[in-house]
Amino acid sequence: MTAEEFKNLPYMVIPIELEEGKVVHCEVLSIFPVDGKQYIALIDKDNEDSEIWLYRFVPVGAEDFNIEDIESDKEFEKAEDYFNQMVESAEIDTIIDEK
Numbered sequence: 598m599t600a601e602e603f604k605n606l607p608y609m610v611i612p613i614e615l616e617e618g619k620v621v622h623c624e625v626l627s628i629f630p631v632d633g634k635q636y637i638a639l640i641d642k643d644n645e646d647s648e649i650w651l652y653r654f655v656p657v658g659a660e661d662f663n664i665e666d667i668e669s670d671k672e673f674e675k676a677e678d679y680f681n682q683m684v685e686s687a688e689i690d691t692i693i694d695e696k
Contacts, residue, residue, distance in 0.1 A: 610642055613650070613664065628654050629679060636676040637664060651676050 609625045623639035626649065630636075637654040641647035651673065653665040667673040 611639070611664075613639065613652075623650070627680070627683065629683065631676050631679045634672075636667075636680070638680050649680070651680060 610622050611625060612620050613623050614620050621641050622643065624642045626638040626640055628635055628637050635654040635656070637652050639650045639652065651667060653667050653672075653676075655663040655665060657663055667676060
């Protein structure tokens with residue numbers, strides 16, 4: 598699955614393993630590009646008060662992907678700023694409202 602095909606899915610839940618080994622099932626809010634890289638915004642589907650989590654989204658082949666931590670503060674801030682702009686411009690309201 599390409600990043601573009603993944604981005605166009607109406608709804609998807611993916612498991613994320615946290616550092617302590619706990620698995621959280623997250624809803625995909627958006628996949629978006631910043632400076633030639635792809636990022637993914639996720640939220641815990643079972644916790645209404647969950648924060649939005651941002652990760653680097655790395656397509657692997659035609660049908661798979663990896664999700665990586667964003668370790669650089671500068672890179673994270675760029676991804677966060679872009680995501681916040683999407684939310685403020687209502688580009689993502691429809692996705693969030695559907696959840």
